[in-house]
Amino acid sequence: MVAFRLFVLVLYFTFGVIMFGGQARYHHHHRRHKHSHHASQISMPPSPPPEASAPSPDENSNNHNSIYDVRNFGAVGDGVTDDTEAFKTAWDSACQTEAGILLVPYGYIFMIQSTIFTGPCESGFVFWVDGTIMPPDGPDSWPKNYSRRQWLVFYRVDEMSLQGGGLIDGRGEQWWNLPCKPHKGANGTTLREPCDSPIAIRFFMSNNLTVQGLKIRNSPQFHFRFDNCRNVHIESIHITAPALSPNTDGIHIENTNNVEIYNSVISNGDDCVSIGSGCYDVDIRNLTCGPGHGISIGSLGNHNSRACASNITVRDSVIKNSDNGVRIKTWQGGSGAVSGVTFENIHMDNVRNPMIIDQFYCLSKDCANRTSAVYLSDIQYVGIKGTYDIRSPPMHFACSDSVPCTNITISDVELLPAKGDVVLDPFCWNAYGELQTLTIPPVSCLLEGIPQSVLDNDIGYC
Numbered sequence: 001m002v003a004f005r006l007f008v009l010v011l012y013f014t015f016g017v018i019m020f021g022g023q024a025r026y027h028h029h030h031r032r033h034k035h036s037h038h039a040s041q042i043s044m045p046p047s048p049p050p051e052a053s054a055p056s057p058d059e060n061s062n063n064h065n066s067i068y069d070v071r072n073f074g075a076v077g078d079g080v081t082d083d084t085e086a087f088k089t090a091w092d093s094a095c096q097t098e099a100g101i102l103l104v105p106y107g108y109i110f111m112i113q114s115t116i117f118t119g120p121c122e123s124g125f126v127f128w129v130d131g132t133i134m135p136p137d138g139p140d141s142w143p144k145n146y147s148r149r150q151w152l153v154f155y156r157v158d159e160m161s162l163q164g165g166g167l168i169d170g171r172g173e174q175w176w177n178l179p180c181k182p183h184k185g186a187n188g189t190t191l192r193e194p195c196d197s198p199i200a201i202r203f204f205m206s207n208n209l210t211v212q213g214l215k216i217r218n219s220p221q222f223h224f225r226f227d228n229c230r231n232v233h234i235e236s237i238h239i240t241a242p243a244l245s246p247n248t249d250g251i252h253i254e255n256t257n258n259v260e261i262y263n264s265v266i267s268n269g270d271d272c273v274s275i276g277s278g279c280y281d282v283d284i285r286n287l288t289c290g291p292g293h294g295i296s297i298g299s300l301g302n303h304n305s306r307a308c309a310s311n312i313t314v315r316d317s318v319i320k321n322s323d324n325g326v327r328i329k330t331w332q333g334g335s336g337a338v339s340g341v342t343f344e345n346i347h348m349d350n351v352r353n354p355m356i357i358d359q360f361y362c363l364s365k366d367c368a369n370r371t372s373a374v375y376l377s378d379i380q381y382v383g384i385k386g387t388y389d390i391r392s393p394p395m396h397f398a399c400s401d402s403v404p405c406t407n408i409t410i411s412d413v414e415l416l417p418a419k420g421d422v423v424l425d426p427f428c429w430n431a432y433g434e435l436q437t438l439t440i441p442p443v444s445c446l447l448e449g450i451p452q453s454v455l456d457n458d459i460g461y462c
């Protein structure tokens with residue numbers, strides 16, 4: 001046991017180093033981005049992950065599935081008892097069984113500490129949640145020797161499915177109210193002190209994952225984060241946190257590719273979905289977002305890093321009562337490229353900045369302008385309709401001075417004020433592209449053609 005705990009600690013530190021030292025370093029393929037197709041990175045044909053809509057575990061018991069109910073491993077499920085050890089033991093058994101099912105039964109509330117569930121598991125492994133799982137309530141009850149950055153972590157687990165009709169409750173409220181959170185200190189200040197808060201669910205270096213059917217609420221920080229994963233299928237999940245809960249992104253992906261996010265509903269206090277560096281082949285469909293900060297690619301290029309993301313599609317979705325609709329945000333001084341992004345058939349309902357590119361992203365408001373920037377190209381907006389909040393222009397394309405955005409194409413856009421009169425026109429800065437149809441409101445600020453600086457310079461290597 002001691003050895004196992006040591007191992008967990010070592011893993012935790014390894015994560016820290018990889019996560020904070022190497023984020024922008026993964027997946028460099030040194031080719032000019034215009035020619036970079038990802039064919040050579042995908043060694044397998046894109047095919048759907050394992051069948052997700054399996055029947056409930058009971059109906060399956062005469063099959064070859066083996067069900068490992070956490071109660072049979074000593075879990076109490078009264079919402080108070082620490083059931084961590086029982087979960088770990090159940091995990092060890094279920095994970096080592098072909099088509100094993102770790103069952104978190106309906107009608108019980110299990111309290112578990114920050115835990116790393118480590119693979120590999122036998123194929124067909126399912127973590128089935130019908131009951132409720134929650135962490136200790138708030139920072140004061142979080143044991144000092146457990147990570148404050150993450151709660152449930154799945155590490156090196158391939159072919160796993162996390163599903164069921166249950167609830168994962170992050171009990172985030174006391175974390176959101178820490179005095180280090182924006183304006184939560186005395187008299188509305190923000191105290192400058194360590195502010196780690198756990199991500200509810202992290203998948204790290206895992207492939208062929210399915211997450212389906214669950215409700216996840218009130219994470220102290222991001223609800224889901226995927227790092228260095230491949231073939232991720234997320235379907236029919238429901239994430240909720242209050243509109244004012246800080247940093248509670250719904251799903252964040254980083255260095256992760258072949259991602260599908262379908263038929264889900266997310267309302268929270270930050271980005272609905274955020275897509276970081278090293279992500280490509282991302283398909284988002286039928287997502288309902290809001291309130292929140294919309295769907296975001298970025299922020300990319302922080303601390304002069306190289307960031308690459310491509311082939312990202314968001315379609316058939318609704319974004320309501322949000323600070324942004326579909327956004328690409330990059331920092332001055334970064335490099336790399338974002339290309340091949342399609343936003344299609346998206347309904348906006350009372351959204352500030354429904355369509356926004358911000359290459360001057362800066363949290364402190366005093367970031368210097370730089371000559372280097374992440375190059376944005378081939379960004380397509382098709383069928384973006386609905387209403388916007390007139391405090392911001394309905395379309396805002398602010399591209400770097402030295403690295404323009406190119407090939408922005410816009411068609412079938414109809415955006416009307418949610419209330420009040422039109423005051424701000426679409427805004428463009430150094431943005432090249434074309435309108436393929438007339439739009440409401442009209443856009444007259446896009447520049448035509450391809451600028452010489454892009455043809456002359458070696459920008460956008462990925």
Ligand SMILES: *[C@@H]1O[C@H](CO)[C@@H](O)[C@H](O)[C@H]1NC(C)=O
Pocket residue numbers: 005008143145146
């Ligand atoms: C933290 O300390 C408690 C009490 O000493 C112990 O039971 C637990 O295993 C420790 N956890 C870790 C991750 O070291």
Ligand SMILES: *[C@@H]1O[C@H](CO)[C@@H](O)[C@H](O)[C@H]1NC(C)=O
Pocket residue numbers: 186187
């Ligand atoms: C908060 O404001 C009150 C009244 O202005 C003042 O007396 C108090 O010292 C302030 N507290 C802090 C921590 O700044």
Ligand SMILES: *[C@@H]1O[C@H](CO)[C@@H](O)[C@H](O)[C@H]1NC(C)=O
Pocket residue numbers: 044047048049158159207208231
């Ligand atoms: C993941 O899925 C792909 C495509 O379905 C398959 O080719 C591959 O073997 C799977 N990888 C693992 C590690 O299970």
Ligand SMILES: *[C@@H]1O[C@H](CO)[C@@H](O)[C@H](O)[C@H]1NC(C)=O
Pocket residue numbers: 236262263264265286288
């Ligand atoms: C879209 O997702 C919702 C759940 O958010 C679901 O009820 C609906 O059936 C989905 N629509 C389609 C066309 O799949």
Ligand SMILES: *[C@@H]1O[C@H](CO)[C@@H](O)[C@H](O)[C@H]1NC(C)=O
Pocket residue numbers: 037038039046258259280281282283311
């Ligand atoms: C883009 O990603 C989709 C999956 O989302 C994939 O089917 C398609 O082949 C990719 N396109 C390119 C050009 O890589």
Ligand SMILES: *[C@@H]1O[C@H](CO)[C@@H](O)[C@H](O)[C@H]1NC(C)=O
Pocket residue numbers: 360366367368369401429
């Ligand atoms: C950076 O450049 C933009 C566009 O030229 C300009 O609007 C902005 O004021 C500049 N910011 C700084 C801090 O110089």
Ligand SMILES: *[C@@H]1O[C@H](CO)[C@@H](O)[C@H](O)[C@H]1NC(C)=O
Pocket residue numbers: 340341378379380407409
């Ligand atoms: C512009 O982008 C679209 C996709 O958004 C792509 O199909 C087209 O080839 C690009 N045009 C050029 C000139 O690169």
